[in-house]
Amino acid sequence: xxxxxxxxxxxxxxxxxxxxxxxxxxxxxxxxxxxxxxxxxxxxxxxxxxxxxxxxxxxxxxxxxxxxxxxxxxxxxxxxxxxxxxxxxxxxxxxxxxxxxxxxxxxxxxxxxxxxxxxxxxxxxxxxxxxxxxxxxxxxxxxxxxxxxxxxxxxxxxxxxxxxxxxxxxxxxxxxxxxxxxxxxxxxxxxxxxxxxxxxxxxxxxxxxxxxxxxxxxxxxxxxxxxxxxxxxxxxxxxxxxxxxxxxxxxxxxxxxxxxxxxxxxxxxxxxxxxxxxxxxxxxxxxxxxxxxxxxxxxxxxxxxxxxxxxxxxxxxxxxxxxxxxxxxxxxxxxxxxxxxxxxxxxxxxxxxxxxxxxxxxxxxxxxxxxxxxxxxxxxxxxxxxxxxxxxxxxxxxxxxxxxxxxxxxxxxxxxxxxxxxxxxxxxxxxxxxxxxxxxxxxxxx
Amino acid sequence: xxxxxxxxxxxxxxxxxxxxxxxxxxxxxxxxxxxxxxxxxxxxxxxxxxxxxxxxxxxxxxxxxxxxxxxxxxxxxxxxxxxxxxxxxxxxxxxxxxxxxxxxxxxxxxxxxxxxxxxxxxxxxxxxxxxxxxxxxxxxxxxxxxxxxxxxxxxxxxxxxxxxxxxxxxxxxxxxxxxxxxxxxxxxxxxxxxxxxxxxxxxxxxxxxxxxxxxxxxxxxxxxxxxxxxxxxxxxxxxxxxxxxxxxxxxxxxxxxxxxxxxxxxxxxxxxxxxxxxxxxxxxxxxxxxxxxxxxxxxxxxxxxxxxxxxxxxxxxxxxxxxxxxxxxxxxxxxxxxxxxxxxxxxxxxxxxxxxxxxxxxxxxxxxxxxxxxxxxxxxxxxxxxxxxxxxxxxxxxxxxxxxxxxxxxxxxxxxxxxxxxxxxxxxxxxxxxxxxxxxxxxxxxxxxxxxxxxxxxxxxxxxxxxxxxxxxxxxxxxxxxxxxxxxxxxxxxxxxxxxxxxxxxxxxxxx
Numbered sequence: 001x002x003x004x005x006x007x008x009x010x011x012x013x014x015x016x017x018x019x020x021x022x023x024x025x026x027x028x029x030x031x032x033x034x035x036x037x038x039x040x041x042x043x044x045x046x047x048x049x050x051x052x053x054x055x056x057x058x059x060x061x062x063x064x065x066x067x068x069x070x071x072x073x074x075x076x077x078x079x080x081x082x083x084x085x086x087x088x089x090x091x092x093x094x095x096x097x098x099x100x101x102x103x104x105x106x107x108x109x110x111x112x113x114x115x116x117x118x119x120x121x122x123x124x125x126x127x128x129x130x131x132x133x134x135x136x137x138x139x140x141x142x143x144x145x146x147x148x149x150x151x152x153x154x155x156x157x158x159x160x161x162x163x164x165x166x167x168x169x170x171x172x173x174x175x176x177x178x179x180x181x182x183x184x185x186x187x188x189x190x191x192x193x194x195x196x197x198x199x200x201x202x203x204x205x206x207x208x209x210x211x212x213x214x215x216x217x218x219x220x221x222x223x224x225x226x227x228x229x230x231x232x233x234x235x236x237x238x239x240x241x242x243x244x245x246x247x248x249x250x251x252x253x254x255x256x257x258x259x260x261x262x263x264x265x266x267x268x269x270x271x272x273x274x275x276x277x278x279x280x281x282x283x284x285x286x287x288x289x290x291x292x293x294x295x296x297x298x299x300x301x302x303x304x305x306x307x308x309x310x311x312x313x314x315x316x317x318x319x320x321x322x323x324x325x326x327x328x329x330x331x332x333x334x335x336x337x338x339x340x341x342x343x344x345x346x347x348x349x350x351x352x353x354x355x356x357x358x359x360x361x362x363x364x365x366x367x368x369x370x371x372x373x374x375x376x377x378x379x380x381x382x383x384x385x386x387x388x389x390x391x392x393x394x395x396x397x398x399x400x401x402x403x404x405x406x407x408x409x410x411x412x413x414x415x416x417x418x419x420x421x422x423x424x425x426x427x428x429x430x431x432x433x434x435x436x437x438x439x440x441x442x443x444x445x446x
Numbered sequence: 447x448x449x450x451x452x453x454x455x456x457x458x459x460x461x462x463x464x465x466x467x468x469x470x471x472x473x474x475x476x477x478x479x480x481x482x483x484x485x486x487x488x489x490x491x492x493x494x495x496x497x498x499x500x501x502x503x504x505x506x507x508x509x510x511x512x513x514x515x516x517x518x519x520x521x522x523x524x525x526x527x528x529x530x531x532x533x534x535x536x537x538x539x540x541x542x543x544x545x546x547x548x549x550x551x552x553x554x555x556x557x558x559x560x561x562x563x564x565x566x567x568x569x570x571x572x573x574x575x576x577x578x579x580x581x582x583x584x585x586x587x588x589x590x591x592x593x594x595x596x597x598x599x600x601x602x603x604x605x606x607x608x609x610x611x612x613x614x615x616x617x618x619x620x621x622x623x624x625x626x627x628x629x630x631x632x633x634x635x636x637x638x639x640x641x642x643x644x645x646x647x648x649x650x651x652x653x654x655x656x657x658x659x660x661x662x663x664x665x666x667x668x669x670x671x672x673x674x675x676x677x678x679x680x681x682x683x684x685x686x687x688x689x690x691x692x693x694x695x696x697x698x699x700x701x702x703x704x705x706x707x708x709x710x711x712x713x714x715x716x717x718x719x720x721x722x723x724x725x726x727x728x729x730x731x732x733x734x735x736x737x738x739x740x741x742x743x744x745x746x747x748x749x750x751x752x753x754x755x756x757x758x759x760x761x762x763x764x765x766x767x768x769x770x771x772x773x774x775x776x777x778x779x780x781x782x783x784x785x786x787x788x789x790x791x792x793x794x795x796x797x798x799x800x801x802x803x804x805x806x807x808x809x810x811x812x813x814x815x816x817x818x819x820x821x822x823x824x825x826x827x828x829x830x831x832x833x834x835x836x837x838x839x840x841x842x843x844x845x846x847x848x849x850x851x852x853x854x855x856x857x858x859x860x861x862x863x864x865x866x867x868x869x870x871x872x873x874x875x876x877x878x879x880x881x882x883x884x885x886x887x888x889x890x891x892x893x894x895x896x897x898x899x900x901x902x903x904x905x906x907x908x909x910x911x912x913x914x915x916x917x918x919x920x921x922x923x924x925x926x927x928x929x930x931x932x933x934x935x936x937x938x939x940x941x942x943x944x945x946x947x948x949x950x951x952x953x954x955x956x957x958x
């Protein structure tokens with residue numbers, strides 16, 4: 001076994017030192033009748049070559065963003081990843097280490113987290129960011145739990161929230177009597193009529209920006225409505241690149257900003273591992289879930305970084321902890337920090353403008369194509385709802401025949417739009433591919 | 447040299463020379479220079495737009511102020527340099543107890559990066575994801591066989607989320623039977639995530655004391671078992687590295703009282719192919735794929751924490767559930783959502799898929815014999831360390847251990863040297879310290895888990911280091927108490943960090 005170094009001589013020597021006769025007798029504390037007593041019924045070991053062949057064959061049965069023109073987003077986004085991200089994140093010093101409990105030999109990880117926290121604060125317009133959550137959906141659930149603790153209330157009002165995120169919030173709050181209601185949309189697709197849903201029982205408004213339908217929402221009025229009843233505003237971002245153009249929600253009144261940062265250099269990877277983030281106001285830091293890294297000095301007065309405020313966390317506070325989270329998404333945080341460092345102050349905006357321009361082009365093409373429509377008129381970032389004739393699944397099938405994954409069939413997610421697709425245009429979508437998509441979707445079924 | 451070639455030379459004997467490769471590296475923001483770029487975007491092939499014309503002006507930002515401006519060279523050097531400040535499994539023994547820091551096979555990284563895994567989308571039609579669903583199906587079966595559980599869900603993103611799922615299923619089970627139970631029993635040796643996961647579900651925690659021999663005794667459980675108890679959460683082997691030998695009797699007591707038994711699978715590495723939680727009375731458990739099944743720890747994640755259940759809890763598993771289609775349905779796999787009693791969804795998608803691919807590759811590479819060999823060699827290594835260290839360090843519960851052993855600093859009393867100092871001095875010898883001050887029931891605990899990845903001479907070097915430190919605690923305690931001496935930074939002030947937290951970089955007022 002190439003991962004285990006023991007020779008038979010080594011084993012004999014070690015058994016002698018321990019004072020037992022056999023490896024078997026090391027397990028004497030397990031009563032005989034509790035032992036398995038047979039080999040596990042699993043396939044026999046295979047060589048590296050065989051296992052990689054087997055996995056390559058399985059992988060080949062999945063379509064992916066390199067095998068098709070790709071317009072499917074809805075919470076997971078196909079963006080280009082610069083080569084330096086993979087090269088640096090493949091350094092074993094990063095990926096074969098663990099949570100930085102010993103700061104003297106973990107400064108690489110700790111400094112990276114501190115840099116991440118700083119950049120997330122800049123993008124969200126808030127004072128503190130933690131060191132990542134599992135994904136956008138669980139980050140949202142943790143934000144809701146945090147709001148419930150801060151307000152001691154149980155009602156949650158969701159607006160434009162990804163249906164999977166809504167489901168995860170329901171799962172996380174079920175044991176705590178959480179009650180979730182959803183705000184309606186107006187004819188343009190924007191959230192409307194929020195204030196009548198809010199009352200003194202409301203812990204928070206959870207507003208997705210841009211919304212699940214890709215619409216840019218009014219943050220300030222949502223903040224005012226929430227604050228008027230003593231509730232908090234949680235803004236959820238699933239397409240983190242939008243933050244390069246949109247003002248930090250914290251500046252517009254959001255109390256917690258959380259979501260998914262997969263767009264920043266993390267592969268789609270069939271939905272995980274992704275990168276949840278969560279930021280809040282300084283005043284709420286002690287109710288935050290997850291790890292935090294802070295600056296300090298060492299014994300000789302030199303700057304360094306440590307895990308801090310850990311009295312919030314499970315290993316200290318146990319059942320009174322702010323969350324049960326322990327392991328988070330450290331390696332994805334590293335990728336995103338490298339990505340943001342490469343794109344930087346100018347590149348991220350330029351990239352976001354490119355995404356916006358592609359969506360504008362798609363909208364113009366849809367408008368000019370008979371049989372296609374724009375059932376959601378409010379402006380958005382890089383996602384567009386495209387109405388089709390007939391059935392959306394048939395339209396997607398037509399696109400697939402042209403090797404295009406054309407978007408998400410909204411039928412099982414959102415009511416009241418007619419047959420429609422949620423189509424995402426990132427920098428990977430070329431003009432020619434957008435043209436092909438529009439042609440395929442507009443082609444009359446026959 | 448007093449020890450072996452694994453020992454680091456004391457830097458003070460070399461002057462500055464030993465610091466030759468200890469790079470200084472400022473923060474990204476301090477390296478930033480206006481006008482530098484580290485990217486190249488393709489030419490825009492559609493008409494350019496002005497954001498102010500597309501979107502409401504009040505919602506737009508003027509600038510991404512706060513992000514750095516760096517060249518690609520700057521970024522590559524920055525992260526390469528700071529990476530050298532990390533200790534890692536690929537550098538040597540990482541005996542962090544309960545974390546199972548075993549070797550992370552390189553081929554698993556290659557497998558997870560295959561385009562059909564890395565660049566596929568969770569919402570693409572299932573007809574386009576059949577390879578993934580097949581892998582899920584196989585991995586679920588493998589984990590069920592390894593654990594003796596009936597069903598497995600791969601969705602939880604980490605061990606703690608697996609615990610959360612398990613506790614939620616326990617709650618759903620009782621509620622479905624019309625029972626409202628409010629308490630969960632947790633032994634005093636448990637990981638903090640156990641009470642935290644139960645607390646997050648609104649349960650009251652009742653702590654159960656371990657016996658004088660370190661294991662849990664049926665009487666202690668019987669004393670606190672009652673109709674209000676929903677479950678007992680148990681780690682086996684325990685965080686003391688001991689097999690809970692009364693587990694079957696304990697499970698019977700909990701079951702007789704109408705409760706369920708949760709198994710924390712953090713220490714499953716010790717049992718691979720030897721014994722199965724499902725055969726020991728466990729009703730629901732989680733796996734830590736980043737511990738037992740070699741997926742990398744990534745500087746703090748991502749992990750993966752699948753849950754296994756006995757059939758009585760299967761109706762409550764998270765959705766979606768992968769199902770192999772029957773012949774009449776056409777071959778292949780589907781995702782099922784219609785489970786009225788399911789606890790629902792825990793993750794935005796299917797969980798940490800990339801980690802599932804790696805774990806699958808690992809199980810396929812080892813097979814039944816290789817997995818059992820892991821458990822055997824991990825247990826051999828832990829017992830070997832215990833045998834060699836027993837003289838120099840106090841052993842609070844001196845009996846045969848499984849995958850890890852717990853020592854304490856009690857024998858160093860009077861020297862002024864504590865567990866923390868021993869841990870810091872180990873760094874000078876070239877090692878990551880063990881888990882310290884845990885489990886909480888051992889004063890000054892040093893919890894050492896060597897895993898099966900370490901060979902004899904590596905263990906001997908580690909033992910020599912710990913023995914040298916025990917001697918040094920008497921001959922030169924000050925050197926131990928001020929360690930580490932070989933790192934760029936030493937003894938960072940955690941009190942200062944917490945008292946007035948600085949949680950992000952801000953430009954110095956004079957730079958603004």
